Amino acid sequence: MAILQCENLSFGYDGETVLEGVNFSLNAGDYLCVVGENGSGKSTLIRGLLGLKAPEKGSIRFGDGLQSTEIGYLPQQTQIQRDFPASVREVVLSGCLNSLGRRLHYNADDRARAAMNMERMGIEDLADKSYQGLSGGQQQRVLLARALCATKKLLLLDEPVTGLDPIATGEMYNLIKLVNLCDDITVIMVSHDIHAAVRYATHILHLGHEQLFFGTSGAYKESSLARRFLGGGRL
Numbered sequence: 696m697a698i699l700q701c702e703n704l705s706f707g708y709d710g711e712t713v714l715e716g717v718n719f720s721l722n723a724g725d726y727l728c729v730v731g732e733n734g735s736g737k738s739t740l741i742r743g744l745l746g747l748k749a750p751e752k753g754s755i756r757f758g759d760g761l762q763s764t765e766i767g768y769l770p771q772q773t774q775i776q777r778d779f780p781a782s783v784r785e786v787v788l789s790g791c792l793n794s795l796g797r798r799l800h801y802n803a804d805d806r807a808r809a810a811m812n813m814e815r816m817g818i819e820d821l822a823d824k825s826y827q828g829l830s831g832g833q834q835q836r837v838l839l840a841r842a843l844c845a846t847k848k849l850l851l852l853d854e855p856v857t858g859l860d861p862i863a864t865g866e867m868y869n870l871i872k873l874v875n876l877c878d879d880i881t882v883i884m885v886s887h888d889i890h891a892a893v894r895y896a897t898h899i900l901h902l903g904h905e906q907l908f909f910g911t912s913g914a915y916k917e918s919s920l921a922r923r924f925l926g927g928g929r930l
């Protein structure tokens with residue numbers, strides 16, 4: 696059964712369409728990589744899936760009982776976010792915000808969920824440290840733990856390895872794949888790293904102001920689009 700179905704979606708800003716013709720569906724447990732050049736509409740689509748941006752046209756349907764408030768999200772990073780003045784524990788706990796409902800404070804369940812996700816990401820020793828004092832790789836693990844507090848079903852990750860060194864990048868990819876495989880969490884990841892995309896993801900969505908490709912990683916590898924995008928390089 697599809698966990699997500701997008702039909703004839705388009706998005707725009709101030710009446711100008713920036714992305715159109717998006718049609719794809721994902722089943723639970725799929726791992727989708729969204730690729731495309733700068734400005735091709737990747738982050739706009741992610742914001743649309745989160746319900747933060749309304750489509751101009753088309754529909755987004757969730758299956759498997761998923762609500763848009765039950766999606767884990769790791770946003771594309773800005774310097775302001777990197778300088779966020781809070782402890783690691785507070786940042787991870789803030790992933791439980793959507794489940795607070797009418798409560799004013801986190802409860803024991805929220806704290807246990809945050810502790811479990813810090814442990815899964817190997818950052819439990821950093822819990823009392825200041826988030827802004829961490830390395831880029833440590834910060835991204837914290838944000839992944841935060842996103843995991845928000846969901847059991849669907850994770851949206853917008854360029855989670857940008858700025859990380861090759862070792863931290865590999866660790867991050869492995870953690871994401873582990874979450875996908877072991878917890879059966881559907882993953883949608885925006886990335887500029889096509890080699891990693893076809894290696895880790897089950898499906899690829901290639902955007903260029905419209906949908907240029909959607910299909911399995913294997914089919915994408917064989918496509919002329921992938922070859923063109925890589926400038927003749929081999930996958």
Ligand SMILES: Nc1ncnc2c1ncn2[C@@H]1O[C@H](COP(=O)(O)OP(=O)(O)OP(=O)(O)O)[C@@H](O)[C@H]1O
Binds near residue numbers: 734735736738
């Ligand atoms: N808040 C906004 N107001 C107006 N135009 C916007 C806004 N956000 C994005 N755009 C425009 O929409 C288009 C798609 O932007 P988007 O951020 O979705 O691209 P992207 O594929 O995520 O790019 P990048 O790889 O640089 O992150 C671009 O032309 C961008 O200038």
Ligand SMILES: [Mg+2]
Binds near residue numbers: 737738739771853
């Ligand atoms: Mg973007």
